[in-house]
Amino acid sequence: MHHLWLRDNCACSQCGDRSGGHRYLELGSIDPDITPDEVTLTTTGSLQIRWKGDGHITTYLPTWLRENCYSSESLAERQRLPVLWDSALNGHIPEWNFEEVVADESIRLLMFQRIDDYGFAILNAVPTLADEIERLAAVFGFIRQTHYGRVFDLISTPQQRILAQTAHAIRPHNDENFRNPIPGLFMMHCLQASECGGGASILVDGFNAAQKLRSDNKDLFDLLCEVPIPHRRFLVDDVDDVALAAHWRTIELNHHGDIEAVHINERTMAPLDTSAELIEPVYRALREMLSLVYDAQAFVQYRLEPGQAVVMDNHRVLHARTAFNGNRHIRQCHVDRDEFFSRLRALRRRTHNAV
Ligand SMILES: [Fe+2]
Numbered sequence: 001m002h003h004l005w006l007r008d009n010c011a012c013s014q015c016g017d018r019s020g021g022h023r024y025l026e027l028g029s030i031d032p033d034i035t036p037d038e039v040t041l042t043t044t045g046s047l048q049i050r051w052k053g054d055g056h057i058t059t060y061l062p063t064w065l066r067e068n069c070y071s072s073e074s075l076a077e078r079q080r081l082p083v084l085w086d087s088a089l090n091g092h093i094p095e096w097n098f099e100e101v102v103a104d105e106s107i108r109l110l111m112f113q114r115i116d117d118y119g120f121a122i123l124n125a126v127p128t129l130a131d132e133i134e135r136l137a138a139v140f141g142f143i144r145q146t147h148y149g150r151v152f153d154l155i156s157t158p159q160q161r162i163l164a165q166t167a168h169a170i171r172p173h174n175d176e177n178f179r180n181p182i183p184g185l186f187m188m189h190c191l192q193a194s195e196c197g198g199g200a201s202i203l204v205d206g207f208n209a210a211q212k213l214r215s216d217n218k219d220l221f222d223l224l225c226e227v228p229i230p231h232r233r234f235l236v237d238d239v240d241d242v243a244l245a246a247h248w249r250t251i252e253l254n255h256h257g258d259i260e261a262v263h264i265n266e267r268t269m270a271p272l273d274t275s276a277e278l279i280e281p282v283y284r285a286l287r288e289m290l291s292l293v294y295d296a297q298a299f300v301q302y303r304l305e306p307g308q309a310v311v312m313d314n315h316r317v318l319h320a321r322t323a324f325n326g327n328r329h330i331r332q333c334h335v336d337r338d339e340f341f342s343r344l345r346a347l348r349r350r351t352h353n354a355v
Helices: 003-008 062-067 072-078 098-103 105-118 132-140 206-216 218-226 276-293 337-352
Strands: 036-041 047-051 057-060 095-097 120-124 152-155 170-173 185-192 201-205 228-236 241-249 251-253 259-262 299-302 309-313 317-321 329-335
Touching (some): 095 098, 095 105, 098 105, 098 132, 132 185, 206 218, 218 276
16 A cells, blocks of 8 residues: 555545545645555554654554445455346246335345346335325435426326326337436336236346447447437427436446446437438437347346336336336336445444445
């Protein structure tokens, strides 16, 4: 560990605590070539450094040093990788009892971790009352209000404005890529299932599809990581006044180069506006990606019954539904991802003293 790094991470009451983001000491006030004057081990096993210059003393718990070690091995160990899945997950989807999740922190933590690992969860025994979606959403974060209001009623109606309000089948997609930020955690609560047995829900792991593309066709994968794709929702008329537009890369990578998000919805794509020489390759890459997420081998399929809800990470899991007849009624809303991940980390810290 570098001397400067060690001095910068002194967490005494005078310097403040960088681990928690509460810092008083300014980086510019530290000599960049600082060195220790004396290094000792305390009787309790902590590392103590007296620094040359002002004689400031810093003490480090060995566990803290291990948890914050930045060797490539330690960084790799701390990396949490998603569990990729496909249709083999059918029949093995764990379900959670809503009231237990609300009442019991340890069960809530298990479910949150499962959402972090797999991108979705199914909850049972959510009372079939219209307002229960507010209580459901409150488990994960704060409802983000849009032009739909706080909650959107998914009912087939003759006055449909969008495909979701019909009874047609809908292909796998991520929701609302025409917004910035894109809705994070997306939830659906079933109040009424269609009488005909149709209207089944389909989920697809977008990370698994992107990983397949990465292994099978790296050039097309790279293109989808680079080229921003335009998405739109324009409804400007007597009824609506909506002109949402945003560009998103179909696949986003994090600073490790791992897949961090996918944004796929060919229904909301606006005319491609990338450079002319990329038009054909981008179409090829999009078609390849779409064929991967439309493949039945990628599907997890189930029918939401009244009182069931599904919660999914809209930046990873694509959703779809089969056609139906009759009076299906789903209520849906979304909350931002950062609030969900904040609650997950806080729960982990409270229960395991870990982030
Ligand atoms: Fe949708």
